[in-house]
Amino acid sequence: MRLKIASYLLVIGAAAVPALAHHSFAAEFDGKKTVKLEGTLTKLEWTNPHIWIYVDVKDESGTPVKWQCEGGPPNTLTRNGWTKDSLKIGDQVTIEGWLAKDGSKTCNARSVKLPSGQAVFAGSSNNEYK
Amino acid sequence: MWARVTLLTIAVSLAFAVAPAFGQKFKPPEGPTPRTADGKPDLSGVWDLPYVPDMSKTNGNQHGVAELPLTEWGQSQWKNYHPEDGDYTGACLPFGLVRSINSPMPMQIVQNSKYISMNFEVDNWFLIVPIDGRKHRDQVATWAGDSVGHWEGDTLVIDTENFNGRTRLDTIGHPHSDQLHVIQRWTRTDLGHIAVEMTIDDPKTYTKPWKNTRTFTLRPDWEIMEYSCEENNKSLWEGRIKVPKY
Numbered sequence: 001m002r003l004k005i006a007s008y009l010l011v012i013g014a015a016a017v018p019a020l021a022h023h024s025f026a027a028e029f030d031g032k033k034t035v036k037l038e039g040t041l042t043k044l045e046w047t048n049p050h051i052w053i054y055v056d057v058k059d060e061s062g063t064p065v066k067w068q069c070e071g072g073p074p075n076t077l078t079r080n081g082w083t084k085d086s087l088k089i090g091d092q093v094t095i096e097g098w099l100a101k102d103g104s105k106t107c108n109a110r111s112v113k114l115p116s117g118q119a120v121f122a123g124s125s126n127n128e129y130k
Numbered sequence: 131m132w133a134r135v136t137l138l139t140i141a142v143s144l145a146f147a148v149a150p151a152f153g154q155k156f157k158p159p160e161g162p163t164p165r166t167a168d169g170k171p172d173l174s175g176v177w178d179l180p181y182v183p184d185m186s187k188t189n190g191n192q193h194g195v196a197e198l199p200l201t202e203w204g205q206s207q208w209k210n211y212h213p214e215d216g217d218y219t220g221a222c223l224p225f226g227l228v229r230s231i232n233s234p235m236p237m238q239i240v241q242n243s244k245y246i247s248m249n250f251e252v253d254n255w256f257l258i259v260p261i262d263g264r265k266h267r268d269q270v271a272t273w274a275g276d277s278v279g280h281w282e283g284d285t286l287v288i289d290t291e292n293f294n295g296r297t298r299l300d301t302i303g304h305p306h307s308d309q310l311h312v313i314q315r316w317t318r319t320d321l322g323h324i325a326v327e328m329t330i331d332d333p334k335t336y337t338k339p340w341k342n343t344r345t346f347t348l349r350p351d352w353e354i355m356e357y358s359c360e361e362n363n364k365s366l367w368e369g370r371i372k373v374p375k376y
Contacts, residue, residue, distance in 0.1 A: 023213075023217050023219040023220030023365070023371060024213035024217050024219065024301055024302075024303065025301075026213050026214065027213035027214050027217035027220050027370075027371050027372075028214070028217075028220065028370045028371055045362055047361050047362035048356070048357050048358040048359065048361040048362060049253075049357065049358070049359045049362070049363060050362075052362065052364060068364075070365070073235075073357065075235065075251065075355045075356075075357055076234070076235070078355070079352065100370055101214060101370070102369065102370050104368070104370070106368075106370065
């Protein structure tokens with residue numbers, strides 16, 4: 001579970017910018033800096049205006065590093081069939097998204113996947129960009 | 131500006147590409163336009179609003195104007211807009227009329243012979259509009275402006291002015307001033323749809339009035355849910371979003 005960070009000039013696979021429901025994506029996140037996190041879920045906040053997903057990601061020395069990622073609004077996710085129990089503490093997840101501009105270990109999640117490849121909370125982008 | 135527009139365009143386009151992967155496409159109910167006891171079209175219901183993050187674009191049933199006719203002042207406001215320096219929506223300040231209607235969340239309309247109420251899910255704001263033909267009120271300028279409505283045949287015309295000028299029209303940040311005047315024409319064309327024509331008239335920001343059209347779709351299977359911007363606004367509390375200085 002190594003931390004993988006990559007930056008691209010264009011956003012590839014930018015299917016979801018859930019933060020737009022609440023505020024301007026560009027106010028907080030950098031659409032040119034993508035991140036892929038593989039880690040263990042430690043907390044899920046199913047709250048307005050956005051859910052927050054907390055993961056421990058091991059760095060190259062094996063030390064857990066705490067990350068937090070913003071997801072979609074709970075209302076939109078609920079209408080798409082997701083609940084706060086769609087993920088459980090301890091689940092291994094892969095999150096892809098964009099980094100916060102302030103350099104903190106914060107991201108905007110465009111996809112969250114379980115080891116099986118099943119996407120979780122994927123409905124937010126669908127609904128918000130209909 | 132180009133980067134902002136390009137990023138948004140790519141994101142929206144790709145999202146459309148993946149949309150069919152999630153769930154079944156909703157089919158709105160069919161039938162004639164419902165009417166109230168006094169014979170007016172009844173606009174009541176929970177309505178799915180098309181998300182319009184950029185009013186210069188056309189997406190789905192929403193049609194924008196590609197080249198917005200910005201004045202010199204408008205160009206300056208547009209070119210110098212940097213949401214990372216201050217984002218009023220992220221700071222939970224009122225979205226304002228146009229950006230509320232442009233939001234991706236539904237709105238419930240409640241109507242009687244004197245008033246129509248727009249109950250937005252986004253931040254749970256509401257707007258009560260008299261529709262009995264009265265004139266604008268003389269009051270302090272507000273985020274959402276002062277709205278009055280009247281019927282022209284089967285079309286409800288909502289006229290809004292007296293904005294405080296502190297909002298943006300859409301997520302990408304198209305500007306307006308306190309001279310903004312918005313005229314909306316809402317026509318419930320059948321049971322499942324309201325056709326909307328919105329005219330943006332703001333001589334300080336735009337050289338001429340321009341229009342945006344869209345369709346609201348009835349969602350009888352939805353109810354408006356609680357949506358509190360303040361509940362867990364970590365982005366603001368942790369300093370990644372800043373409160374704008376007006």
